[in-house]
Amino acid sequence: xxxxxxxxxxxxxxxxxxxxxxxxxxxxxxxxxxxxxxxxxxxxxxxxxxxxxxxxxxxxxxxxxxxxxxxxxxxxxxxxxxxxxxxxxxxxxxxxxxxxxxxxxxxxxxxxxxxxxxxxxxxxxxxxxxxxxxxxxxxxxxxxxxxxxxxxxxxxxxxxxxxxxxxxxxxxxxxxxxxxxxxxxxxxxxxxxxxxxxxxxxxxxxxxxxxxxxxxxxxxxxxxxxxxxxxxxxxxxxxxxxxxxxxxxxxxxxxxxxxxxxxxxxxxxxxxxxxxxxxxxxxxxxxxxxxxx
Ligand code: FVH
Numbered sequence: 001x002x003x004x005x006x007x008x009x010x011x012x013x014x015x016x017x018x019x020x021x022x023x024x025x026x027x028x029x030x031x032x033x034x035x036x037x038x039x040x041x042x043x044x045x046x047x048x049x050x051x052x053x054x055x056x057x058x059x060x061x062x063x064x065x066x067x068x069x070x071x072x073x074x075x076x077x078x079x080x081x082x083x084x085x086x087x088x089x090x091x092x093x094x095x096x097x098x099x100x101x102x103x104x105x106x107x108x109x110x111x112x113x114x115x116x117x118x119x120x121x122x123x124x125x126x127x128x129x130x131x132x133x134x135x136x137x138x139x140x141x142x143x144x145x146x147x148x149x150x151x152x153x154x155x156x157x158x159x160x161x162x163x164x165x166x167x168x169x170x171x172x173x174x175x176x177x178x179x180x181x182x183x184x185x186x187x188x189x190x191x192x193x194x195x196x197x198x199x200x201x202x203x204x205x206x207x208x209x210x211x212x213x214x215x216x217x218x219x220x221x222x223x224x225x226x227x228x229x230x231x232x233x234x235x236x237x238x239x240x241x242x243x244x245x246x247x248x249x250x251x252x253x254x255x256x257x258x259x260x261x262x263x264x265x266x267x268x269x270x271x272x273x274x275x276x277x278x279x280x281x282x283x284x285x286x287x288x289x290x291x292x293x
Contacts, residue, residue, distance in 0.1 A: 016036055018126045020072075024047050025129075028051050035053040062085035119169075121170040121175075122158070136159070142167045240271060271284065274286040
């Protein structure tokens with residue numbers, strides 16, 4: 001009777017940094033045969049001890065299996081690693097963080113080299129890989145048929161979420177979510193700065209902040225609904241006029257606490273601009289239109 005290892009898709013993985021190593025480990029643990037390659041060979045030793053086959057060149061690793069996953073530092077390192085490899089007939093899955101344009105160009109060059117291509121955007125940090133309850137997932141875009149063919153294998157390290165046949169969409173979704181995350185980090189930084197000089201334990205603010213941000217996060221659904229309908233007054237609870245009227249309180253408090261308003265001010269400026277256009281009854285959704293060039 002065939003063993004699990006034989007039944008499961010064999011994977012080639014280029015790149016054994018923090019993320020690549022975590023990916024390799026979960027495939028090995030799930031019974032997949034894994035061939036690895038890393039520019040600095042010493043990084044392969046630990047994976048070899050865990051059962052990975054180590055290739056001595058990227059070209060040899062690509063030749064070993066038809067499913068080739070790449071997780072390298074950046075787009076330029078992918079160019080470098082794949083330079084001498086024969087990709088004809090390969091299913092190339094690139095999990096390296098890229099821009100949508102880089103992903104589309106990679107899909108095009110893969111096609112020209114006779115390979116099928118999926119792009120990926122990893123929404124997880126290495127300790128979340130192989131830990132389903134951690135909530136990490138990976139966006140994929142490219143041909144749906146190719147995604148479906150490898151869905152089970154790609155779902156091993158983290159949930160696999162398909163976002164469309166445009167190869168650039170995984171990168172676009174990745175950057176969109178991470179951009180929202182940085183906005184949240186900016187808000188958290190400002191909140192901690194406000195209390196920094198007071199006799200307030202930051203550890204007491206942290207759960208309050210977390211709870212509030214989680215409570216506010218579903219507002220994204222209302223924003224989406226308003227964008228789809230084009231009616232930015234739909235379901236408004238706190239209109240723009242009221243919110244703009246409140247902004248001096250935030251700026252004065254920052255001033256009084258000796259905190260720079262530089263993280264908040266750009267957003268408030270956009271809110272005021274939108275209000276000046278006559279959008280008093282709207283939600284904050286109109287700010288999105290002001291960002292579009
Ligand atoms: N780690 C994280 O938290 C994030 C989470 C979200 C997704 N990112 C992206 O994943 C890609 C890989 O990230 P990583 O964490 O594995 O990064 P490093 O640990 O720094 O390893 C980098 C690997 O890339 C190899 N490499 C660098 N330059 C080249 C090159 N010119 N040619 C071939 N390989 C290259 C490097 O090799 P070496 O330095 O060991 O020889 C590592 O294998 C990345 O896109 C994140 O944005 C991770």
